[in-house]
Amino acid sequence: MAFIGPEEAPRVDFDEKMAAVENLPLFMKSLPTDSTDDVAVQALQSLAHEGTPDEIAQNFKEQGNDYFKGKRYREAIGFYTQGINAKPTDNALLEALLCNRAACNLELQNYGSVLRDCSKVLTLNSKSSKAYYRSAMALISLDRQEEALDCCDRCLSFDAHNQAVKSVRDRATKDKAERDRKQRAKEDRLREEREEQCALQAAFKERHLFWTSSPQGTSGNPYSPHFDPEDASKSTLIFPVFFLYPQYAISDVISDFVEHTTFSAHLSQMFPPEAPPPSWDHKNEYTATNLVVYAMTRRKRLLKVGKKMTLGDVCSAAMEKPGEPMDGLELKDGYLTFAVLPKGAVEQNWVEEFKRTRGNE
Numbered sequence: 412m413a414f415i416g417p418e419e420a421p422r423v424d425f426d427e428k429m430a431a432v433e434n435l436p437l438f439m440k441s442l443p444t445d446s447t448d449d450v451a452v453q454a455l456q457s458l459a460h461e462g463t464p465d466e467i468a469q470n471f472k473e474q475g476n477d478y479f480k481g482k483r484y485r486e487a488i489g490f491y492t493q494g495i496n497a498k499p500t501d502n503a504l505l506e507a508l509l510c511n512r513a514a515c516n517l518e519l520q521n522y523g524s525v526l527r528d529c530s531k532v533l534t535l536n537s538k539s540s541k542a543y544y545r546s547a548m549a550l551i552s553l554d555r556q557e558e559a560l561d562c563c564d565r566c567l568s569f570d571a572h573n574q575a576v577k578s579v580r581d582r583a584t585k586d587k588a589e590r591d592r593k594q595r596a597k598e599d600r601l602r603e604e605r606e607e608q609c610a611l612q613a614a615f616k617e618r619h620l621f622w623t624s625s626p627q628g629t630s631g632n633p634y635s636p637h638f639d640p641e642d643a644s645k646s647t648l649i650f651p652v653f654f655l656y657p658q659y660a661i662s663d664v665i666s667d668f669v670e671h672t673t674f675s676a677h678l679s680q681m682f683p684p685e686a687p688p689p690s691w692d693h694k695n696e697y698t699a700t701n702l703v704v705y706a707m708t709r710r711k712r713l714l715k716v717g718k719k720m721t722l723g724d725v726c727s728a729a730m731e732k733p734g735e736p737m738d739g740l741e742l743k744d745g746y747l748t749f750a751v752l753p754k755g756a757v758e759q760n761w762v763e764e765f766k767r768t769r770g771n772e
Contacts, residue, residue, distance in 0.1 A: 468499035472508055484515040491515070502535050510541045522549040540570045547579045556587035611636060614648055618726040619739030621709050634666045635745045647671060650722065653748040654681075658757050659691050668722055668747070674704050675718035678751075696753035703758055705750045710738045711769045713762065716749065 461467070471494030478487035491512040499505050513528040526549050532542035543566035550559035563580035566573060615622065615636075634651035652668040654677075665677055678699040688695045704716040708729045716725055731738040740747055752758045 468494040525549040
């Protein structure tokens with residue numbers, strides 16, 4: 412027969428036990444503000460508010476101090492607030508309650524509340540070092556270093572040896588210097604970017620390049636025209652370039668095509684004769700020596716590009732002749748575009764189709 416002993420008492424969580432204890436009137440952290448039928452609570456409420464306003468406020472201040480020492484700042488705020496609401500006639504006591512509540516809010520990062528309480532303190536006592544100190548700490552956290560320095564200077568004008576305020580002032584000075592440095596760096600960067608953009612626009616105009624944008628914009632483009640960083644004179648441009656292969660409706664991107672570089676240099680690297688053909692080149696037609704390049708101008712003129720021509724040469728060739736409407740290459744979303752085709756029938760068919768399409772526009 413199995414032994415049947417006394418059942419083990421159910422395990423109760425420690426927090427639940429403490430919560431039950433704190434519901435007992437004598438162990439309450441704070442008294443309820445609403446009316447209650449509990450006689451014991453009513454008696455405690457009466458005791459808490461018994462005495463002169465100063466005595467009541469002092470009692471709440473001491474309770475708040477106990478919670479502050481235990482780093483229970485929200486509870487401490489509750490007691491300090493009740494002390495303030497008691498409307499003490501002693502300004503020093505009211506000042507202490509406000510300063511202590513500001514200290515709690517400083518720990519809780521409620522910086523607006525800190526500044527409001529400290530402002531009230533300074534109307535009571537214009538030489539409250541604690542109010543200036545806590546105001547300065549809150550202002551530093553709000554990135555308002557100039558105001559923090561002003562608080563410190565006002566305090567040090569009558570409390571010159573206050574080391575805590577001196578330390579806060581040093582911190583505010585350091586933070587302000589760092590913020591100013593970052594601001595100057597940002598302004599310098601923005602100015603350089605504006606100057607770079609102006610210089611680029613002038614360079615585009617000089618080369619008769621016309622910027623056009625697609626409906627989806629350029630935000631997704633990883634490359635953009637820029638000056639050659641190795642050219643201190645900022646007279647050489649580098650472009651991202653599309654090589655289109657109309658025969659197969661695919662393309663390649665050359666991210667950095669220096670305008671003084673020839674087309675043959677890129678084609679030789681991309682389609683060397685000894686290398687295997689690209690996977691899409693089913694007829695093995697795309698080798699550097701068997702390819703032709705075409706450029707399309709803004710006015711839909713078709714230019715055959717000699718392999719020894721540089722990108723700059725093509726820009727010049729695309730310009731309008733004297734007396735004709737302005738013309739040149741298009742920079743679509745920052746990219747120049749060229750068609751690359753194998754010599755022979757593919758080239759001829761594409762050129763005829765281009766001319767036919769242009770005639771219908």
